[in-house]
Amino acid sequence: MRSKKYLALLLVVMLVSILAVGCGSDDTPNTDEPATNGNEEKEEGEKQEGEEVDGTSSATFGLDEEQYLTFVLDAEPSTLDPSKGADNYSNTILLNVMEPLLRLEEDSDNNTAIAAAGAESWEANEDGTVWTFKIRDNTWSDGVKVRAQDYEYGIKRSLDPDTASPYSWIIGDIKNASKVNSGELPVDELGVKALDDETLEITLENPTPYFEQLTYNRTMLPQRQDIVEAQGDKFGTEIETVVFNGPFTLSTWVHNSELILTKNESYWNAEEVLMETVNLKIIQDENARLNSLTNGEIDGSATNRPEWREQFMANEDMVHYEVVNPTTFFMFFNTQDEVFSNANIRKAFSAAVDREELANVIFDGIHTPAYGWVPPTMNIGDDEYRSLVDGPVEKLVKEEDPVELLQKGLEELGMDTDPSKLTVTISLGGTDQWFRTYGEYLQQVFNTKLGVDFQVQQMEWPVFDSNVNKGDFQIGYMSWGADYNDPSNMLNLFRSDAGAIGTGWVNERYDELIDLAGKEMDVAKRLEYFREAEGILLYEDAAVAPIVFPRSNIFRYEYVHNLGINPFSTQGYKNAYTWFREPAN
Amino acid sequence: MKKYIIKRIAYMLLTLWIVITLTFFLMHSIPGDPLAYMAKTLPEQTRINFYEKYGLDKPVYVQYGIFMKNLITKGDLGESIRYPGRTVTDTISKHATVSGRLGLQAIAVGITIGIVLGVIAALNRNRWPDYLVMFIAILGVTVPLFIIAALLQYTLSVKFKLLPTTGWGKFKHTIIPTIAMCFGSIATYARYMRSNVLEVINQDYILTAQAKGVSPFNVVRKHVLRNAILPAITILGPQIAGIFTGSFVIERIFSIPGLGSYYISSISDRDYTMIIGTTVFYAALFIVSQLVVDLLYGVVDPRIRVSGDN
Numbered sequence: 001m002r003s004k005k006y007l008a009l010l011l012v013v014m015l016v017s018i019l020a021v022g023c024g025s026d027d028t029p030n031t032d033e034p035a036t037n038g039n040e041e042k043e044e045g046e047k048q049e050g051e052e053v054d055g056t057s058s059a060t061f062g063l064d065e066e067q068y069l070t071f072v073l074d075a076e077p078s079t080l081d082p083s084k085g086a087d088n089y090s091n092t093i094l095l096n097v098m099e100p101l102l103r104l105e106e107d108s109d110n111n112t113a114i115a116a117a118g119a120e121s122w123e124a125n126e127d128g129t130v131w132t133f134k135i136r137d138n139t140w141s142d143g144v145k146v147r148a149q150d151y152e153y154g155i156k157r158s159l160d161p162d163t164a165s166p167y168s169w170i171i172g173d174i175k176n177a178s179k180v181n182s183g184e185l186p187v188d189e190l191g192v193k194a195l196d197d198e199t200l201e202i203t204l205e206n207p208t209p210y211f212e213q214l215t216y217n218r219t220m221l222p223q224r225q226d227i228v229e230a231q232g233d234k235f236g237t238e239i240e241t242v243v244f245n246g247p248f249t250l251s252t253w254v255h256n257s258e259l260i261l262t263k264n265e266s267y268w269n270a271e272e273v274l275m276e277t278v279n280l281k282i283i284q285d286e287n288a289r290l291n292s293l294t295n296g297e298i299d300g301s302a303t304n305r306p307e308w309r310e311q312f313m314a315n316e317d318m319v320h321y322e323v324v325n326p327t328t329f330f331m332f333f334n335t336q337d338e339v340f341s342n343a344n345i346r347k348a349f350s351a352a353v354d355r356e357e358l359a360n361v362i363f364d365g366i367h368t369p370a371y372g373w374v375p376p377t378m379n380i381g382d383d384e385y386r387s388l389v390d391g392p393v394e395k396l397v398k399e400e401d402p403v404e405l406l407q408k409g410l411e412e413l414g415m416d417t418d419p420s421k422l423t424v425t426i427s428l429g430g431t432d433q434w435f436r437t438y439g440e441y442l443q444q445v446f447n448t449k450l451g452v453d454f455q456v457q458q459m460e461w462p463v464f465d466s467n468v469n470k471g472d473f474q475i476g477y478m479s480w481g482a483d484y485n486d487p488s489n490m491l492n493l494f495r496s497d498a499g500a501i502g503t504g505w506v507n508e509r510y511d512e513l514i515d516l517a518g519k520e521m522d523v524a525k526r527l528e529y530f531r532e533a534e535g536i537l538l539y540e541d542a543a544v545a546p547i548v549f550p551r552s553n554i555f556r557y558e559y560v561h562n563l564g565i566n567p568f569s570t571q572g573y574k575n576a577y578t579w580f581r582e583p584a585n
Numbered sequence: 586m587k588k589y590i591i592k593r594i595a596y597m598l599l600t601l602w603i604v605i606t607l608t609f610f611l612m613h614s615i616p617g618d619p620l621a622y623m624a625k626t627l628p629e630q631t632r633i634n635f636y637e638k639y640g641l642d643k644p645v646y647v648q649y650g651i652f653m654k655n656l657i658t659k660g661d662l663g664e665s666i667r668y669p670g671r672t673v674t675d676t677i678s679k680h681a682t683v684s685g686r687l688g689l690q691a692i693a694v695g696i697t698i699g700i701v702l703g704v705i706a707a708l709n710r711n712r713w714p715d716y717l718v719m720f721i722a723i724l725g726v727t728v729p730l731f732i733i734a735a736l737l738q739y740t741l742s743v744k745f746k747l748l749p750t751t752g753w754g755k756f757k758h759t760i761i762p763t764i765a766m767c768f769g770s771i772a773t774y775a776r777y778m779r780s781n782v783l784e785v786i787n788q789d790y791i792l793t794a795q796a797k798g799v800s801p802f803n804v805v806r807k808h809v810l811r812n813a814i815l816p817a818i819t820i821l822g823p824q825i826a827g828i829f830t831g832s833f834v835i836e837r838i839f840s841i842p843g844l845g846s847y848y849i850s851s852i853s854d855r856d857y858t859m860i861i862g863t864t865v866f867y868a869a870l871f872i873v874s875q876l877v878v879d880l881l882y883g884v885v886d887p888r889i890r891v892s893g894d895n
Contacts, residue, residue, distance in 0.1 A: 076668070078667060078668050078669065079668060079669045079670055079671075081669060081670065084669040084670070085668075085669060086623050087622075087623075161634045161637075162634075162638070163634075163638075164634040164635045164637065164638035164639070165631075165634075166620060166623060166627060166631060166635060168630075168631055168634070169627065169628045169630070169631050172628075178630065181630050181631075181634065182630050182633075233664065233669075233670045234670050235670060236669070236670055237668070237669075237670040237671050254753070254754070254842060255676075255679065255680070255842055256680065256842035256843075256846065257752070257753045257754070257840065257841070257842035258752070258753075258754075281751065281752060281840065282840060282842075283751050283840040284837050284840065284846070285837045285838045285840070287735060287738075287838070288738065288750060288751050288837075288838050288839065288840060289751075291738060291739065291742065291743045291750045291751075292750045292751055294743055295742065295743055295746065295750055297749065297750055297751075460617070460853070461617070461621060461853070462615075462616060462617020462618065462621040462853070462855050463615070463616045463617055465617055465618075465621040465626070466616040466617050466618070466621075467616070468626070469626065480625070498628075499626060499628065499629065500625070500626045500628075501626065502626065
């Protein structure tokens with residue numbers, strides 16, 4: 001009896017599991033049988049997914065009738081609430097589903113320029129403190145007209161201390177922004193005002209030459225007060241809680257799995273948007289992502305791994321782009337530390353690093369050696385800053401001998417001038433193999449070149465972060481990516497009150513130069529201020545030692561066009577189209 | 586029986602409370618904060634506002650009090666810090682069902698194949714089927730999951746394009762992950778079953794059954810399997826708990842929106858509410874599944890009678 005009961009139980013368990021499996025297959029109505037994909041493999045040339053075969057291409061122009069793209073997001077977007085979250089993934093989505101005041105559009109040479117977007121025109125007063133934006137005729141996805149008040153509300157909400165936006169500091173140039181953000185002044189005192197439905201006036205604390213570059217930041221995106229208030233804390237967590245006014249709307253959002261953007265027909269410029277659908281799969285594992293690219297399941301991706309790079313470069317169906325990112329990898333010194341309070345010692349450690357060799361050994365020759373603080377691709381006016389100003393570290397490496405510098409520094413400190421008695425520790429905010437190799441490399445460099453006893457400490461990133469904040473380190477290693485396209489974004493970080501990079505470094509002249517450049521509207525003058533400031537930062541005081549500027553290797557199938565590669569551009573997918581995705585038979 | 590269950594539940598709650606308390610204070614004592622994921626040092630005011638919003642400015646014991654109060658009175662685990670606006674309970678229930686589906690599939694397949702292989706191996710002791718099964722079992726236990734997964738992904742979807750590389754939603758998406766995941770259970774169950782069957786098969790009552798002329802199939806089904814399966818149930822407990830918590834490795838490689846990734850990412854993100862939420866969930870599942878296993882023993886083996894049941 002009992003054995004029968006038991007068997008019955010087992011059977012039930014199995015039946016249920018079989019049912020679960022069975023139900024699953026019901027979800028796939030037809031066409032999508034795995035076998036379809038398998039058969040196709042025999043066809044030479046283009047490798048497509050089963051469902052794509054039916055899409056007949058318009059033979060005359062080559063423009064594919066079905067316009068869709070599939071890409072990968074490396075991680076789940078935190079939220080679609082523009083005032084909360086600060087991750088790149090949600091930034092990417094927001095820029096496609098929302099319409100910022102202005103956009104940074106990329107031209108065919110991959111240079112970026114400010115262009116009208118949510119505002120059809122804009123102007124600044126003479127001294128650049130009052131900016132007036134004429135809001136364009138545009139509609140929200142629920143049919144409501146976009147008004148200047150929506151932009152006003154969005155900005156105010158981002159700076160409201162109750163919102164606790166992690167990005168609020170970026171628009172600190174708006175009049176009363178910091179006082180509003182600290183709760184000293186009510187939000188209404190903020191220098192943002194909708195004069196009428198079509199006119200937005202923004203008053204700034206000081207003339208801010210790079211203000212246009214802030215208008216596409218998520219903190220300045222329009223938000224609908226009625227929706228935000230109705231949704232409360234849920235705003236931005238699911239599609240149903242948000243409305244869109246950008247070139248696309250988000251039609252599917254399966255957390256941690258997939259997002260689908262669909263062309264927004266009510267977008268003001270919808271007729272120029274060719275792309276109908278953009279699928280964004282969330283794949284965290286790099287191998288899985290690149291397998292999907294090989295497979296043709298996605299249309300493009302980026303990798304710096306040499307073995308994959310080679311494989312894709314040899315693939316005739318793919319186009320390869322190499323892009324320098326507006327990011328700097330650097331070592332920074334704790335100037336409050338006994339040893340590194342001395343500028344000559346800091347210079348010695350900066351000068352001792354052979355950046356060419358490091359880029360080759362550690363970064364497989366992919367990243368570019370960094371001799372300046374401001375990364376390439378950053379513009380001042382219309383020109384790339386780095387092409388106008390030589391990296392100050394170049395001078396340091398050329399002119400100075402690191403060993404002498406170290407000797408001099410130790411003498412100045414009244415310490416034993418025998419470098420082998422000096423123990424120096426670098427803190428690395430990562431525990432994986434890459435950081436280990438990196439630490440060992442630096443150890444070898446400083447041991448042989450300077451003769452010091454160089455120690456490497458690896459720790460988890462949050463631990464590193466908290467140690468640096470406490471000043472509990474000697475040398476740190478970090479990267480910093482720019483948030484907007486102006487050298488001030490990178491150079492402001494070292495203003496003595498910025499507290500962004502825990503060097504504890506204070507230089508009055510540097511602060512003065514940064515302040516001057518912050519208020520100066522004349523490009524040539526700003527350039528000179530920045531040049532001098534960067535020289536102080538890297539050459540005279542060497543508070544930080546830039547190492548490399550990272551590069552990305554982007555691979556896309558050749559049918560993808562007009563998508564842009566400039567890491568700063570904020571045009572999103574709206575200009576992209578595919579051309580001859582389907583091989584013309 | 587009733588008394589026994591009530592007593593067990595009381596102990597379970599106590600254990601759960603200890604786990605929650607320990608986790609709560611431990612996670613707040615590790616350095617770093619939930620803003621670290623931005624990899625940027627933020628201005629003081631931004632930090633202050635953020636801390637205030639999420640109640641992180643209060644002393645840890647006050648935060649603990651608030652958390653416990655919400656948990657007990659409302660069953661509320663709070664709101665994720667890393668994913669603003671999403672409640673932890675919502676996130677867990679959404680992603681645990683994904684993990685659950687995959688886990689159930691894998692465990693059903695794994696147990697079935699594992700038991701069958703184990704019995705086959707034992708009945709063919711020291712002959713080639715035995716060696717083959719044991720070879721598979723050793724492979725299944727020793728080769729890391731991510732290697733099996735990567736190999737399957739490469740062969741089945743990149744090389745032969747039979748199945749999609751990643752994704753979720755359709756049955757075809759679950760095939761490779763299921764195969765990869767059940768490897769481990771196949772191996773474990775096959776080995777357990779083999780040794781248990783070998784033990785049982787030499788017992789007198791088997792000989793009796795055989796002497797009575799029971800067919801070999803029925804001997805296995807009615808006498809061997811039933812007695813040999815007991816120890817296998819022991820390992821079922823933790824596995825049941827594991828079904829809903831998912832596998833970090835598998836979910837990452839196949840990009841499956843399960844709960845597994847939250848266990849790791851919430852810790853590295855210092856997403857406190859999510860850390861405690863997932864921990865509570867796992868602990869509760871684990872404890873409950875232990876109870877279920879203990880009760881199952883009684884059902885399967887008449888010799889075992891839970892105490893309190895006279």
